[in-house]
Amino acid sequence: MGMLYKGEWTDQDDIIHNGAYIRPDSKYNGEIAKDVIENIATFPGRYWLIGSNSCQWSQRPMLMRRLKKLDNLIPLHIAHGPRLEGYAINGGATWDIPGSQFAICHLHQLYTLSDPDYTGRSTVPVLWDSLSQQIISNESSQIMHALDKVETEDQHPLTYYPPSLSKEMSLTDSWIYSGLSNGVYKAGFAQSQNAYNQAVALVFHTLDRLEQILTEKRFLFGPDQTASDWKLFTTLLRFDLVYYTLHRCIKRRLVDYPNLWAYTRDLYQTRSISGIVDIPTIVAASYQNDTTNNPHNIIPIMPDLDWETPHERDTLKANRS
Numbered sequence: 001m002g003m004l005y006k007g008e009w010t011d012q013d014d015i016i017h018n019g020a021y022i023r024p025d026s027k028y029n030g031e032i033a034k035d036v037i038e039n040i041a042t043f044p045g046r047y048w049l050i051g052s053n054s055c056q057w058s059q060r061p062m063l064m065r066r067l068k069k070l071d072n073l074i075p076l077h078i079a080h081g082p083r084l085e086g087y088a089i090n091g092g093a094t095w096d097i098p099g100s101q102f103a104i105c106h107l108h109q110l111y112t113l114s115d116p117d118y119t120g121r122s123t124v125p126v127l128w129d130s131l132s133q134q135i136i137s138n139e140s141s142q143i144m145h146a147l148d149k150v151e152t153e154d155q156h157p158l159t160y161y162p163p164s165l166s167k168e169m170s171l172t173d174s175w176i177y178s179g180l181s182n183g184v185y186k187a188g189f190a191q192s193q194n195a196y197n198q199a200v201a202l203v204f205h206t207l208d209r210l211e212q213i214l215t216e217k218r219f220l221f222g223p224d225q226t227a228s229d230w231k232l233f234t235t236l237l238r239f240d241l242v243y244y245t246l247h248r249c250i251k252r253r254l255v256d257y258p259n260l261w262a263y264t265r266d267l268y269q270t271r272s273i274s275g276i277v278d279i280p281t282i283v284a285a286s287y288q289n290d291t292t293n294n295p296h297n298i299i300p301i302m303p304d305l306d307w308e309t310p311h312e313r314d315t316l317k318a319n320r321s
């Protein structure tokens, strides 16, 4: 896939160890500073979100941006196109970097503008400061959390990080991440049978565990949606469409889990995100973005899934965690 080494693009990779995929930590990974969070509300258009439709991690802050009604404050740019040196920034054409006189073709050029000596992967999502010309964060969970904290007059009044659940949420996020959300990548990128077997076993163990939890609760912690539900949603949404085939997670489908399938539809049908989850675009971007597993760029014909089928999970409303 290639990465930056001291500011230069190389075809080297350091992500496979003994046949297993190891995801490197994001480099801009810290908690986002309070002044950035305040500036988002005061300087509309200063901070840009750069994401990709192929990427579940990008979709997390993209959803939070909409849930918290921040679209007018944070412009969104979708990176897309042939993957020649990592992510193309604008379908093979150039993109004028907000706040600068530079136009770039590849996402990695944004990283070297921010840090000319950058070593590491150039990943989406990115929160970009057009004033300082710096990457503020390239870690989806930090960007999501920061967006939740932005205070505006017209925003959704709820937080998706209720303080009373913070400990429980981070524990739950952690096993969902290692077993499922990152697990599907471990399965899809594995280069040994053993690494693949281990990853897939954990993927389905995690799905089984979630199916059980969701028999009694409408959302992971009870009647209200939290950031943990939205993180999980971005993985489940892609399960039958992308990970099942492209990443060889074919033991069971999402639709074989009645609670998980209804739960995913419940989140999908949330009115405030209506129209922004564009499944055909997500599917096309995912298959065209993985030239290792899909060298001929073929977009498969999708199963007939009806995402609008009533989920009937409102009856679980009364259950608190």
Ligand SMILES: N[C@@H](CCC(=O)N[C@@H](CS)C(=O)NCC(=O)O)C(=O)O
Binding pocket: 001, 002, 025, 026, 054, 055, 056, 057, 058, 086, 087, 121, 122, 123, 124, 125, 138, 139, 140, 141
């Ligand atoms: N921990 C990061 C992971 C981001 C990530 O790995 N994004 C992938 C797309 S799904 C990417 O940009 N990969 C490009 C690469 O590794 O070169 C986050 O959650 O933001």
